[in-house]
Amino acid sequence: METQDTQKQVSSSGRGSGQPPLVEMRDISISFGGIKAVDHVSVDLYPGEVVGLLGHNGAGKSTLIKVLSGAYQMDQGEILIDGKPVEIGNPRDARANNIETIYQTLALADNLDATSNLFLGREMITPMGLVNDAAMEAECRKIMAQLNPNFQKFNDPVSALSGGQRQSVAIARAVYFNARILIMDEPTAALGPHETQMVADLIHQLKAQGIGIFLIDHDVHAVMELCDRASVMKNGKLVGTVDIADVTDDDLLSMIILGKQPGQKTE
Amino acid sequence: MTETSSQPVPQKAKQNLFQQLELDMRLLGMIGAFVILCIGFNIVTDGRFLTPRNLFNLSIQTVSVAIMACGMVFIIVTRHIDLSVGALLATTSAVMAMTQTELLPNILGMGLNNPLTWAITVVVGLFVGTLIGAFHGWMVGYLTIPAFIVTLGGFLVWRNVAWYMTSGQTIGPLDSTFLMFGGTNGTLGTTTSWLFGFAATAVAIWALWSGRRAKSAHGFPVKPVWAEATLAAIIAIAILGYVYIVNSYAIPTRRLERMFEARGEVMPEGLVVGYGIPISVLILIIVAVTLTVVARKTRFGRYIFATGGNPDAAELSGINTRLLTVKIFALMGFLCAVSAVVASARLANHSNDIGTLDELRVIAAAVIGGTALSGGLGTIYGAILGALIMQALQSGMAMVGVDAPFQNIVVGSVLVLAVYIDIVYRKRLGAK
Numbered sequence A: 001m002e003t004q005d006t007q008k009q010v011s012s013s014g015r016g017s018g019q020p021p022l023v024e025m026r027d028i029s030i031s032f033g034g035i036k037a038v039d040h041v042s043v044d045l046y047p048g049e050v051v052g053l054l055g056h057n058g059a060g061k062s063t064l065i066k067v068l069s070g071a072y073q074m075d076q077g078e079i080l081i082d083g084k085p086v087e088i089g090n091p092r093d094a095r096a097n098n099i100e101t102i103y104q105t106l107a108l109a110d111n112l113d114a115t116s117n118l119f120l121g122r123e124m125i126t127p128m129g130l131v132n133d134a135a136m137e138a139e140c141r142k143i144m145a146q147l148n149p150n151f152q153k154f155n156d157p158v159s160a161l162s163g164g165q166r167q168s169v170a171i172a173r174a175v176y177f178n179a180r181i182l183i184m185d186e187p188t189a190a191l192g193p194h195e196t197q198m199v200a201d202l203i204h205q206l207k208a209q210g211i212g213i214f215l216i217d218h219d220v221h222a223v224m225e226l227c228d229r230a231s232v233m234k235n236g237k238l239v240g241t242v243d244i245a246d247v248t249d250d251d252l253l254s255m256i257i258l259g260k261q262p263g264q265k266t267e
Numbered sequence B: 001m002t003e004t005s006s007q008p009v010p011q012k013a014k015q016n017l018f019q020q021l022e023l024d025m026r027l028l029g030m031i032g033a034f035v036i037l038c039i040g041f042n043i044v045t046d047g048r049f050l051t052p053r054n055l056f057n058l059s060i061q062t063v064s065v066a067i068m069a070c071g072m073v074f075i076i077v078t079r080h081i082d083l084s085v086g087a088l089l090a091t092t093s094a095v096m097a098m099t100q101t102e103l104l105p106n107i108l109g110m111g112l113n114n115p116l117t118w119a120i121t122v123v124v125g126l127f128v129g130t131l132i133g134a135f136h137g138w139m140v141g142y143l144t145i146p147a148f149i150v151t152l153g154g155f156l157v158w159r160n161v162a163w164y165m166t167s168g169q170t171i172g173p174l175d176s177t178f179l180m181f182g183g184t185n186g187t188l189g190t191t192t193s194w195l196f197g198f199a200a201t202a203v204a205i206w207a208l209w210s211g212r213r214a215k216s217a218h219g220f221p222v223k224p225v226w227a228e229a230t231l232a233a234i235i236a237i238a239i240l241g242y243v244y245i246v247n248s249y250a251i252p253t254r255r256l257e258r259m260f261e262a263r264g265e266v267m268p269e270g271l272v273v274g275y276g277i278p279i280s281v282l283i284l285i286i287v288a289v290t291l292t293v294v295a296r297k298t299r300f301g302r303y304i305f306a307t308g309g310n311p312d313a314a315e316l317s318g319i320n321t322r323l324l325t326v327k328i329f330a331l332m333g334f335l336c337a338v339s340a341v342v343a344s345a346r347l348a349n350h351s352n353d354i355g356t357l358d359e360l361r362v363i364a365a366a367v368i369g370g371t372a373l374s375g376g377l378g379t380i381y382g383a384i385l386g387a388l389i390m391q392a393l394q395s396g397m398a399m400v401g402v403d404a405p406f407q408n409i410v411v412g413s414v415l416v417l418a419v420y421i422d423i424v425y426r427k428r429l430g431a432k
Helices: A060-067 A091-096 A114-118 A135-148 A161-176 A193-208 A219-225 A249-258 B017-021 B025-044 B052-077 B083-105 B117-141 B146-167 B180-181 B190-217 B224-248 B253-263 B279-297 B299-309 B311-316 B321-347 B356-366 B380-400 B404-429
Strands: A023-032 A035-045 A050-054 A076-081 A082-084 A100-102 A181-185 A212-216 A230-234 A237-243
Touching: A023 A060, A023 B311, A035 A050, A035 A181, A035 A212, A050 A060, A050 A219, A050 A249, A050 B146, A050 B311, A050 B356, A060 A181, A060 B025, A076 B321, A076 B404, A091 A100, A091 B146, A100 B404, A114 A135, A114 A161, A135 A161, A135 B190, A181 A219, A193 A212, A193 A219, A212 B253, A219 A249, A230 A249, A230 B083, A237 A249, B017 B404, B025 B380, B025 B404, B052 B083, B052 B224, B052 B279, B052 B380, B083 B146, B083 B311, B083 B321, B117 B146, B117 B180, B117 B321, B180 B321, B190 B224, B279 B299, B279 B380, B299 B321, B311 B321, B356 B380, B380 B404
Parallel strands: A035 A237, A050 A212, A050 A230, A100 A181, A181 A212
Antiparallel strands: A023 A035, A023 A076, A076 A082, A230 A237
């Protein structure tokens, strides 16, 4: 993969051009056994934009995002894509709306090889209705050559792969199918510095293609570097959404820890 | 994401002969165990074990358990279990026995040997089996009751439904066409068996060749030609060898005479006719080949293994795992009904204890065949070999004259030992 400069590309986002947001999650609530995991939260995402979701463990970030990816059903609220309300009742609906997710757990079937995982649920089929393994492996080799040129273990189950290799399989699955909306749940948690840099480069590339990305991350510095805006959650509630250009690391930290908006910095 | 050149595919450095053949070591180990078992029994019984007659009988005795073991592989791969297969076999067998002896003759006025009787009976049996299986699957998948409990309940329920339906009586005689599915009463004859053998060999070699072609068309590494040729030769020898054996088992002269008498003809003096491939074995082969293709080459099969490997990942990939569970259990029910046809036809009647303990034999066959109870791993051919090994062990010990209690003690110990060897083997491979 060619190294791109890692400068922020704030201007590439489609925000402010008058068009509706790519995704708008309005007033979302979801509770588990009386505990409000997500409490009346609204976030939005524009094409070519990276929005960071920050907060402590248990703040509700992952739960909120699983509503969008179809893993959980919300109790209340509304999801709009391109300004139109959509029903997302299961992961199939999310995929049909070009929403792809890289889960924190990667969600790989360990006993299958990289190709089977890449195409899981969307296998290529021969005219006879059988899965076309050779064609899928060829596609898998192509995309892996772009994402992780060192990747060679195409015929081993993914349980035999290293953390970084597994991560690249999960990323390949999310970007191969022309995602418009990409959810990344701590994509660099299990990675070394080199691989983390590769993910950062990838985010810049995808952003330049006009894909909207929700990035869940614990690392405030990573968010400062990669994101255009950040939404901070605490105890299931939204603390606020800020432009990264307007805040400092410390501002974000105090939002996460204290749950306070930085002193009236409205645009 | 702009660069599209595909990367060079490196040739793997292969170390030994078996790796070049890309044969599964576990499969080789099982074939080795089976061969050693056969030769051992043959020595102890002074050559009575490896006779065409005994191998013919061994194959027809294995069919019923082997068919169900194929379905059990899918069940266990998805981390479920089915304890009700023997009881389900009994219920579907009872349904079919009642259909052909009571329902069709007394209500529809069709005689026992009416040409349609066997077909209607089999369709009814398969339908009932599939329905009960789907019902189990619905309880497991949608009501989320553990499969262990659903099928433990099913074990008691269906065993006794069968009892109630037949009032505990042995139902017979059965339709004469129906009996052809049992083994001895229905074989292909020598000529058809040879034709089948050559056709099967041709198809197997074609499958190997087209797989190789698909790989090389995309520039993926392929096995050396001699390795493919060796594999093809092994397959051809196995298929044609079996045909040769069952063709050499001659129908006893008395029986042949009766067959000629039934047709109003006189048997020519000194005529020798071989049995050929039993229809029941043919059914097993069809089931095995179909399910192997399903497992490897269809979405359904891919989803079964994905769900077994990581149920959450399967769900998040948009696979409807609940419906999948229903389908897998429905398939198991269907296969129980197929086994019921074979088992009751082989015994020539429906008896109240048909299929007793089959659930344990079926699970043991699948597990000996390398199906991991933790899910995600298992093969159809392994399960069939597992069933064959267990049956060979059982009937070999019976021939040697081992007491019945010791037979079961040995079979039970072998099951535990086989699984232990499998665990050691997997650990040495690097805990796959």
